[in-house]
Amino acid sequence: MSVRVVARVRPLWKSERELDIIVRPGSASTEPARTKKDSPDGKAAAALKDRDTLIRIPNPKNEGEQYTFQFNAVYGGDSTQQDLFDAEVAPTVKHLFNGFDVTIFAYGVTGTGKTHTMRGGKSLQDRGVIPRLLSAIYRRSRKIEKDSQGASNVEVLMSYYEIYNDKVYDLFEPLEKRTPAGLPLRDNGGKTVVVGLTERPCANLKDFESLYDQANANRSTSATKLNAHSSRSHAILCVKIVTTTGEKTRVTMASAIDLAGSEDNRRTENGKERMVESASINKSLFVLAQCVEAISKKQSRIPYRESKMTRILSLGQNNGLTLMILNLASVRSYHLDTISSLNFANRTKKIEIREIENEPMFKGPARPLTRASTTGGALRQPLRPLTSSVNVKVNVENPSTSDEKKPAKAFFVYSDKQSLKSHTPFDRPRRSSPLKRNSDVSTRLPSKIPRESDRSASKAHGDIPADRIEEMVERKVEQILAARAMDDSSKQQAQMEHMNEEVQRRLELLERKIEGTEDARAEGLSYLLMAKQHHGRGEYSSALRMYRLALPFFPRNEKLAAKIAALEEKLNPQPQVTAEVQVAGRGSILSIKKPVKMARTHAAIDENYKIFEHEDEDDYGDSYIGLKRKRATATPKMAVLKDDNTFAGENAIPDRIQSPRTSHLLSVINSRDVGQIKLLKGVGAKKAEAIVDCLCEMGEVDQVRSLSELGRLKGVGLKTVQNMRSGVFV
Ligand SMILES: Nc1ncnc2c1ncn2[C@@H]1O[C@H](COP(=O)(O)OP(=O)(O)OP(=O)(O)O)[C@@H](O)[C@H]1O
Numbered sequence: 104m105s106v107r108v109v110a111r112v113r114p115l116w117k118s119e120r121e122l123d124i125i126v127r128p129g130s131a132s133t134e135p136a137r138t139k140k141d142s143p144d145g146k147a148a149a150a151l152k153d154r155d156t157l158i159r160i161p162n163p164k165n166e167g168e169q170y171t172f173q174f175n176a177v178y179g180g181d182s183t184q185q186d187l188f189d190a191e192v193a194p195t196v197k198h199l200f201n202g203f204d205v206t207i208f209a210y211g212v213t214g215t216g217k218t219h220t221m222r223g224g225k226s227l228q229d230r231g232v233i234p235r236l237l238s239a240i241y242r243r244s245r246k247i248e249k250d251s252q253g254a255s256n257v258e259v260l261m262s263y264y265e266i267y268n269d270k271v272y273d274l275f276e277p278l279e280k281r282t283p284a285g286l287p288l289r290d291n292g293g294k295t296v297v298v299g300l301t302e303r304p305c306a307n308l309k310d311f312e313s314l315y316d317q318a319n320a321n322r323s324t325s326a327t328k329l330n331a332h333s334s335r336s337h338a339i340l341c342v343k344i345v346t347t348t349g350e351k352t353r354v355t356m357a358s359a360i361d362l363a364g365s366e367d368n369r370r371t372e373n374g375k376e377r378m379v380e381s382a383s384i385n386k387s388l389f390v391l392a393q394c395v396e397a398i399s400k401k402q403s404r405i406p407y408r409e410s411k412m413t414r415i416l417s418l419g420q421n422n423g424l425t426l427m428i429l430n431l432a433s434v435r436s437y438h439l440d441t442i443s444s445l446n447f448a449n450r451t452k453k454i455e456i457r458e459i460e461n462e463p464m465f466k467g468p469a470r471p472l473t474r475a476s477t478t479g480g481a482l483r484q485p486l487r488p489l490t491s492s493v494n495v496k497v498n499v500e501n502p503s504t505s506d507e508k509k510p511a512k513a514f515f516v517y518s519d520k521q522s523l524k525s526h527t528p529f530d531r532p533r534r535s536s537p538l539k540r541n542s543d544v545s546t547r548l549p550s551k552i553p554r555e556s557d558r559s560a561s562k563a564h565g566d567i568p569a570d571r572i573e574e575m576v577e578r579k580v581e582q583i584l585a586a587r588a589m590d591d592s593s594k595q596q597a598q599m600e601h602m603n604e605e606v607q608r609r610l611e612l613l614e615r616k617i618e619g620t621e622d623a624r625a626e627g628l629s630y631l632l633m634a635k636q637h638h639g640r641g642e643y644s645s646a647l648r649m650y651r652l653a654l655p656f657f658p659r660n661e662k663l664a665a666k667i668a669a670l671e672e673k674l675n676p677q678p679q680v681t682a683e684v685q686v687a688g689r690g691s692i693l694s695i696k697k698p699v700k701m702a703r704t705h706a707a708i709d710e711n712y713k714i715f716e717h718e719d720e721d722d723y724g725d726s727y728i729g730l731k732r733k734r735a736t737a738t739p740k741m742a743v744l745k746d747d748n749t750f751a752g753e754n755a756i757p758d759r760i761q762s763p764r765t766s767h768l769l770s771v772i773n774s775r776d777v778g779q780i781k782l783l784k785g786v787g788a789k790k791a792e793a794i795v796d797c798l799c800e801m802g803e804v805d806q807v808r809s810l811s812e813l814g815r816l817k818g819v820g821l822k823t824v825q826n827m828r829s830g831v832f833v
Contacts, residue, residue, distance in 0.1 A: 106418070107175045108452040109191055110158050110429040110445075113216035114180035119434045126433035126441060128177040129157040155179065158431070158445060163438050172445045174452060180433065184223055187428075188235045195424055196239045199344060199355050200247065204423030206358045207232060208416065210448070211430030212440040213364030218334055220428055221361040222319070232428075233340060233359045237311050240344065240357070251348065258345040261311065262302045263318045266411050267336035268383045274318035274338070275301040288414060295414050302343070315340075323380075335380045337362045337387070337412050355423075360416065362388070365440065382629055387412040389632040394418060395450045409624060418454060427451055439639060627656025631663075643670055655821055764831045765810060771831075772813060773806045775799070784830020785823055793818045 112126055155177040162168040178187055195205045209217035209232075223231025237259075244257035263274040270285030287298045305311040323335040342357040363384040387410040394413050397405045407413045418425070429448040431441055634649030647670040650663060657663050761769070771779050775798050781791035797816045798807070807813050814824045 106425045106427055106451050106454045107191075108427045108429060108448050109176040109178065109187075110172075110174050110431055110448065111178040111182065111187065111216065111220060112158075112180050112431045112433050113219070115434065119432075123434040123436070125161055125435050125438060126431055127159045128155045128179045129159050129171075131156050131173065160438075160441060160445065163442065170442070170445070172449055174429070174448065184220075184229060184231055184235070187220065188232060191426060191428070192232050192236055193239060195357075195426065196236070196243055198424055199240070199357055200243055200346065202353055202355055204356045204358070206360070206416075206423065206425045207236075207428070208358075208360035208362060208426075209428045209430055210362050210451075211364055211444055212432065212437055215364060215430035215432045215437070215444075217361050217364060217428075217430045220430060221338075221359060233315070234308075234312065236357060236359065237305075237315075237342065238308055240342065241308050241311075244344075247346065255346060255348040258347070259305050259311070260302045260343040260345065261305050261314060262297075262300050262341045262343075263315070263338070264297060264300060265322055265336035265338045266387070266415070267323045268380060269387065269411050271297050271411055271415075272321075272336075273297075273299070273301050274321045275303060275314070276321070278321055288411060295417060297415075334361060334363050335384070337384075339415060362412070365443075385632055386410065386629045389628060391416070391418070392447050392450075393628075395447060395454065399450045399453050409628065418451070425454075443639075624656060627653050630656070634666075638670075643673055646670060647674060761809075764828060768828055768831050769807055769809075769813065772798070783827040785826030790818060790823070 110128075112128060115121065115124070156173050156175065158172045158174070158177055159169050160172075162170055176190065192207065195207075199205050207221075209221050211217050219231065221231050221233055223229045223234065240259060244259065247255050247257055264286070265272050265274055267285075270283075271288065272281050272285050286300060288295050289298050290296075303314055305314060322338055338361045340359045342359075344355050344357070346353045346355075365385055365388045390406060390410040390413050393409075394405050394407055395418065398418070407417060427448065429444060431437075431444065630649050630653035634646045634653060637643075637646035637649060647667065650667045650670065654660075654663060654667065768783070771783060772794065774780070775795050777788070777791045777795050780786060780794055781788045783791075786794070794816055797818070798805075807816070810824055810828070813819060813827075814821055
């Protein structure tokens with residue numbers, strides 16, 4: 104079954120104008136969709152509206168062209184909370200009680216009504232999906248309990264947490280108790296679980312509401328320009344339903360997720376803190392979009408682990424039913440964001456979810472195993488438990504008490520009676536005693552009459568009978584073996600603990616390593632996201648800059664390199680200029696044109712100073728060499744800047760075209776002053792000393808003339824140079 108995707112268009116705010124509406128719900132049938140007002144009877148109108156499955160929106164580049172997206176259902180601005188719940192959520196409740204998990208999540212740009220849909224308002228008719236779902240769960244629970252006349256019992260437990268800046272926080276914990284690192288995630292049997300999360304039982308709707316309200320007060324929300332109560336985190340509510348009937352227990356889970364909305368930060372006018380939140384929100388949503396893309400392209404690697412939200416949501420991995428509510432605003436100011444949401448939803452609806460029922464669990468004593476009898480009809484001997492001495496409770500009996508319990512023996516070692524002795528489950532398995540092994544063997548042998556020699560032995564010990572001596576020996580041996588076993592088990596335990604510590608330590612190291620690479624990759628992804636956004640808006644030079652910033656994180660990504668090259672081509676077209684310069688270089692008649700062209704090129708340099716700033720920024724780092732060559736041949740502007748019109752090398756960018764920032768940075772470096780160098784961003788005292796040492800090795804007169812040379816100094820890499828440079832303000 105695929106993810107069910109429904110779209111909900113929020114009504115206009117007072118500040119929004121009908122004139123600006125560009126998103127229009129529609130019906131797939133030829134008959135135009137009618138609104139409630141058109142119909143004499145509200146119910147019939149609602150039924151008609153249920154047929155709306157289309158969203159129409161103009162192409163942002165060509166208003167005359169319309170895009171149409173089809174979903175499972177579309178709810179317009181006049182649909183109520185009740186309409187949405189009755190049609191989409193209420194039908195899932197019975198599945199929850201039939202053993203299926205249900206996941207409902209709201210997705211959309213900031214201010215499109217996700218929180219309104221999921222949580223809603225305080226009044227009865229404004230209540231959102233979550234309180235209505237809980238109300239339905241409790242109603243059904245009571246019905247099950249009543250119908251079974253108390254034989255079934257339903258327990259509801261709730262956990263509620265948020266993912267804020269890619270960290271997980273328990274919403275039942277007050278803010279002051281939060282640890283900065285948040286709660287860790289672990290994989291548990293294919294499911295991602297949050298370690299240390301509180302789970303609260305909620306006996307009834309009232310309990311739930313008070314807990315839910317308390318927890319919501321801990322949720323991170325802030326005012327942004329686009330939403331006075333904007334959610335700054337993804338909120339995940341998990342409702343566990345435990346249905347017990349006799350010895351059978353079934354656990355199912357309803358998850359309701361209010362995702363934070365993606366934000367275009369040119370519109371939010373966010374400050375620094377909001378920007379950090381926003382970057383984290385956008386990044387996780389970007390990863391989500393990547394996961395959906397990878398799933399729809401049936402790629403083997405789905406990047407779930409690149410953000411906590413995608414790891415938890417595990418779209419396409421979780422079993423059961425999944426409903427996505429796509430929240431939309433209908434006005435023009437959301438145009439591009441709406442298109443990107445629609446594209447995302449369009450891909451999501453193709454994701455197939457395995458509809459797997461949760462298995463019930465049985466508690467109480469294990470059910471007896473029925474064994475097939477042998478063909479001859481003889482009952483087979485039950486197999487002995489293969490318990491090892493480590494896990495067995497060893498009974499080191501007190502001789503005096505055991506004496507009393509032990510029945511008097513009629514025979515010596517080979518006694519039939521011994522085999523009749525009853526065992527408790529915790530008795531030391533008789534097989535572990537060599538003596539007992541003999542006796543075990545004996546049970547299959549015919550009983551023996553004591554030998555003459557045995558009788559004489561008994562006589563030799565005066566009044567101690569031989570069977571008593573044998574018993575004493577046997578007990579002694581058992582005691583020794585028991586002590587040895589205990590010793591072995593404690594040694595084994597110590598060994599296990601040591602091993603556990605070792606394994607734990609390695610796991611932690613591994614985790615940290617993975618998180619480290621994940622962090623770096625995440626940074627790269629956020630550059631990519633920004634690049635895509637700029638590209639989409641036609642801001643090519645910023646897009647180019649972002650792609651370049653992303654490149655060090657994906658050094659061998661050909662697609663990325665191609666994008667950069669294409670943008671460079673776009674920004675620095677090189678038609679006749681190349682020809683002119685080349686021809687000029689050859690001294691042809693056309694060389695007359697050269698001064699004019701060169702002058703124009705110099706002007707272009709001033710205009711495009713920003714681009715050049717990036718050029719010199721990028722001209723270090725091995726991964727750029729291929730690209731750089733391409734750029735060098737493709738960019739005559741650079742060519743004319745070389746004194747001899749040749750490309751002597753990547754470092755040959757003369758100082759006169761260095762940006763003030765670069766020249767300042769190089770002058771600090773060339774000052775060879777540890778005090779000054781260590782003040783550069785990302786450089787500590789040690790690194791500053793190392794740089795100065797390097798410079799001294801180069802000789803008195805030699806200077807660092809470019810960023811690429813700086814990047815090649817021992818201990819200074821691409822990242823350090825970027826860091827140093829970004830910290831220079833001139
Ligand atoms: N269907 C609706 N009916 C009435 N009001 C709505 C509806 N949807 C949204 N609103 C109103 O729009 C405003 C923004 O909605 P909401 O806070 O739910 O957006 P959001 O998508 O959760 O935003 P963010 O991602 O920033 O948290 C709220 O004042 C809300 O009451």
